Amino acid sequence: MIRIEDVSKSFTLHNQGSAVIPVMQGATFDVMPGECVALTGNSGAGKSTLMRMIYGNYLSASGHIWVGETDVATAEPREIIALRRATLGYVSQFLRVVPRVPTLEVVAEPLLTVGVDKEVAFAKARDLLSRLNIPETLWGLSPTTFSGGEQQRVNIARGFAHDYPAMLLDEPTASLDATNRETVLSLIEEAKARGAAIIGIFHDAPARERVADREINVSAFTPAKAA
Numbered sequence: 517m518i519r520i521e522d523v524s525k526s527f528t529l530h531n532q533g534s535a536v537i538p539v540m541q542g543a544t545f546d547v548m549p550g551e552c553v554a555l556t557g558n559s560g561a562g563k564s565t566l567m568r569m570i571y572g573n574y575l576s577a578s579g580h581i582w583v584g585e586t587d588v589a590t591a592e593p594r595e596i597i598a599l600r601r602a603t604l605g606y607v608s609q610f611l612r613v614v615p616r617v618p619t620l621e622v623v624a625e626p627l628l629t630v631g632v633d634k635e636v637a638f639a640k641a642r643d644l645l646s647r648l649n650i651p652e653t654l655w656g657l658s659p660t661t662f663s664g665g666e667q668q669r670v671n672i673a674r675g676f677a678h679d680y681p682a683m684l685l686d687e688p689t690a691s692l693d694a695t696n697r698e699t700v701l702s703l704i705e706e707a708k709a710r711g712a713a714i715i716g717i718f719h720d721a722p723a724r725e726r727v728a729d730r731e732i733n734v735s736a737f738t739p740a741k742a743a
């Protein structure tokens with residue numbers, strides 16, 4: 517479902533004499549439907565950079581990033597938008613929403629966008645919000661004023677609303693209490709069971725050991741330091 521082929525990346529620091537910093541070289545691996553692969557490696561190894569390239573936020577310098585039939589490395593912006601809408605989900609650590617939209621709508625929106633019936637979409641949103649212990653009294657309010665933990669749980673509910681065939685998870689259990697962490701791990705297990713291909717960064721080692729089928733140490737793709 518996801519195939520990374522010989523991907524490399526360097527950053528050009530335009531404000532520092534256009535210094536070019538190579539951060540990745542020859543990244544190659546794939547993720548099958550129903551499989552969860554955890555990216556590991558030291559801080560600075562390039563885990564987040566790789567996730568951003570797969571989501572199409574960073575352009576890779578070379579190689580291919582297949583998500584289903586789309587090569588994110590060479591896709592047009594409109595193809596990436598279509599991919600994100602139906603195929604590739606991304607649960608980041610922070611919620612970014614349009615102000616004044618009620619929580620229930622924020623969570624149902626990914627389903628409404630792919631044409632799911634309004635009642636079905638809102639029923640799914642209610643179910644996820646209850647599972648993540650967001651009090652019903654908050655569902656009609658915008659999450660902009662919610663606590664950090666509440667926003668994170670709304671973000672997770674939104675990220676799991678649509679059954680994406682491929683998902684990127686950036687520290688999905690970070691700073692959650694034990695009950696909500698358990699719910700998130702169950703959501704990941706359910707997504708795998710329905711065949712989603714998942715790539716995640718989990719600093720929470722027990723969580724990683726539970727949901728990940730394989731680990732890819734991104735340090736293996738760090739370019740050798742220039743002599």
Ligand SMILES: Nc1ncnc2c1ncn2[C@@H]1O[C@H](COP(=O)(O)OP(=O)(O)OP(=O)(O)O)[C@@H](O)[C@H]1O
Pocket residue numbers: 527537539557558559560561562563564565566
């Ligand atoms: N936008 C950027 N401009 C310049 N350099 C960057 C940029 N983003 C990342 N880097 C560099 O790329 C390297 C990889 O960073 P990245 O954030 O991907 O690491 P990471 O493995 O996710 O680390 P952590 O576990 O600390 O989050 C680092 O050396 C970082 O300084």
